Amino acid sequence: MEISVIFPTKDRECYVKRAVRTAFKVKLVREVIVVDGGSRDRTVKLAKKEGAEVIVQSDLIYPGKGVAMRDGAYLARGDILIYLDIDIKNMTPKFFEKLAEPLINGEAEFVKGCFERASGRVTELVAKPLLRMFYPEIARFKQPLSGEIAGLRKLFYKVDFERGWGVDVGLLIDLYKLGARIVERDIGYKDHDMKSLHALTDMAYEVAGAILRRAIRDWKIDIQWAEKYLKGVRTIDLGLESGAGFA
Amino acid sequence: MRTLLIGGGHSACFAANAIREIDPKGKLIIIEFTSEKVDALLRTFPFAEVIHQEIDEIENYIRSNGSIIDAVITATESDSLNLRYCRIAKENAIPLTISIINNPLNYEIFLKEEIPYIINPYHLIPIELSEILGAATNVLYESQKTRVLAVSIKISNGRLLPELMKELSQSRDVSAIFVSQSGEIKTSIEEVGLGGRLYLIGPKERIDKVLRIVKRR
Numbered sequence: 001m002e003i004s005v006i007f008p009t010k011d012r013e014c015y016v017k018r019a020v021r022t023a024f025k026v027k028l029v030r031e032v033i034v035v036d037g038g039s040r041d042r043t044v045k046l047a048k049k050e051g052a053e054v055i056v057q058s059d060l061i062y063p064g065k066g067v068a069m070r071d072g073a074y075l076a077r078g079d080i081l082i083y084l085d086i087d088i089k090n091m092t093p094k095f096f097e098k099l100a101e102p103l104i105n106g107e108a109e110f111v112k113g114c115f116e117r118a119s120g121r122v123t124e125l126v127a128k129p130l131l132r133m134f135y136p137e138i139a140r141f142k143q144p145l146s147g148e149i150a151g152l153r154k155l156f157y158k159v160d161f162e163r164g165w166g167v168d169v170g171l172l173i174d175l176y177k178l179g180a181r182i183v184e185r186d187i188g189y190k191d192h193d194m195k196s197l198h199a200l201t202d203m204a205y206e207v208a209g210a211i212l213r214r215a216i217r218d219w220k221i222d223i224q225w226a227e228k229y230l231k232g233v234r235t236i237d238l239g240l241e242s243g244a245g246f247a
Numbered sequence: 248m249r250t251l252l253i254g255g256g257h258s259a260c261f262a263a264n265a266i267r268e269i270d271p272k273g274k275l276i277i278i279e280f281t282s283e284k285v286d287a288l289l290r291t292f293p294f295a296e297v298i299h300q301e302i303d304e305i306e307n308y309i310r311s312n313g314s315i316i317d318a319v320i321t322a323t324e325s326d327s328l329n330l331r332y333c334r335i336a337k338e339n340a341i342p343l344t345i346s347i348i349n350n351p352l353n354y355e356i357f358l359k360e361e362i363p364y365i366i367n368p369y370h371l372i373p374i375e376l377s378e379i380l381g382a383a384t385n386v387l388y389e390s391q392k393t394r395v396l397a398v399s400i401k402i403s404n405g406r407l408l409p410e411l412m413k414e415l416s417q418s419r420d421v422s423a424i425f426v427s428q429s430g431e432i433k434t435s436i437e438e439v440g441l442g443g444r445l446y447l448i449g450p451k452e453r454i455d456k457v458l459r460i461v462k463r464r
Contacts, residue, residue: 035327038352055356058326058349074302075327157302 002030004078008068010037020050035068066167073156099150108183113148115190134215166210248273254323255279313339322347396454421449
């Protein structure tokens with residue numbers, strides 16, 4: 001089995017050299033792919049210099065993490081794909097190997113990484129409550145939004161990628177629905193910069209959208225459901241006229 | 248001609264219609280990997296053979312049918328897939344490999360991969376804007392096949408004129424048309440005047456020399 005490592009990037013010149021070098025040290029690695037979101041710094045140049053295959057994501061929009069992840073999967077030739085955030089400061093080959101191990105052993109087809117850090121705010125306040133409502137069977141995942149994942153390449157061709165930040169939770173739901181064998185693996189302590197609360201607004205919006213679109217697709221939302229649940233949040237100003245749409 | 252068109256989005260639809268116009272008796276095969284799109288493509292392009300293939304199967308299709316395919320046009324919505332299939336087409340010595348890219352930033356990457364023909368659908372936007380807004384120089388067309396270049400130059404500098412006229416009178420392989428400020432079209436170099444626009448078409452190296460003169464001024 002061969003491994004393709006994929007890094008979505010945008011203006012990450014200070015991380016790219018170390019990340020690509022580390023990825024090339026991983027056992028069974030065939031290629032390292034950097035899918036860039038239109039960097040204005042030296043990210044692309046440095047990635048090429050380190051031997052990575054570089055392509056710019058197909059969409060002109062940014063952030064388009066999902067598009068970058070999809071493009072990485074489409075370019076990859078390895079049997080296993082590993083995605084890792086490029087800005088992990090303490091990245092070692094062990095991170096990759098822990099993610100790949102259940103796939104190599106045949107224990108799983110898709111691996112979700114989790115790490116020793118308090119879960120993010122979008123995870124706790126948006127993703128987990130919505131998953132508990134609509135997909136309780138996958139609410140057990142500690143970090144459903146983790147960008148550290150691995151899976152069999154062919155599996156990624158069977159699902160649609162959300163274009164933005166909703167991609168990670170979207171993949172988790174869709175692969176679960178597809179019947180893929182999914183496990184969560186602790187990859188250890190992850191040292192990386194946390195986003196500011198303000199920067200998380202768009203992310204929260206896209207994550208909620210990704211889950212709700214799937215809930216509608218999977219017939220988990222209907223008018224009766226909305227009435228039942230939204231009665232409980234009537235004290236919050238939803239911008240709706242009083243009583244409109246709800247008995 | 249037997250053309251294999253990969254993709255079922257906007258670019259592919261434009262390409263399919265263009266191929267039909269250019270080569271009405273040719274054989275057009277469209278490959279799409281989204282099963283829902285295949286029926287729509289069949290209805291839209293009844294003159295084409297439309298095939299549904301998985302992403303990984305398309306490479307095998309190119310390999311198996313390479314000897315009878317004259318041209319491969321990759322026009323999927325992912326530049327990664329476009330690059331992947333172009334590489335296979337090149338490896339299998341398909342006479343013509345053409346890619347319609349999605350993100351202009353990938354042009355250089357495809358160029359370095361030596362993809363013979365790369366179409367950037369967005370490249371007309373700066374050209375049209377330069378023409379409408381009256382840019383000093385504007386490259387209107389550069390042939391990827393013949394090294395022919397067509398440009399337009401704004402005549403805004405009196406000192407530029409004699410130098411340009413001297414250069415053009417020595418360049419018999421460059422054709423020129425001048426459009427005056429009032430919109431009159433003139434074909435003689437002697438009629439070139441200030442404020443109008445000069446249109447040139449000719450060999451790239453000749454036109455590049457003219458552009459260098461303009462930039463110096």
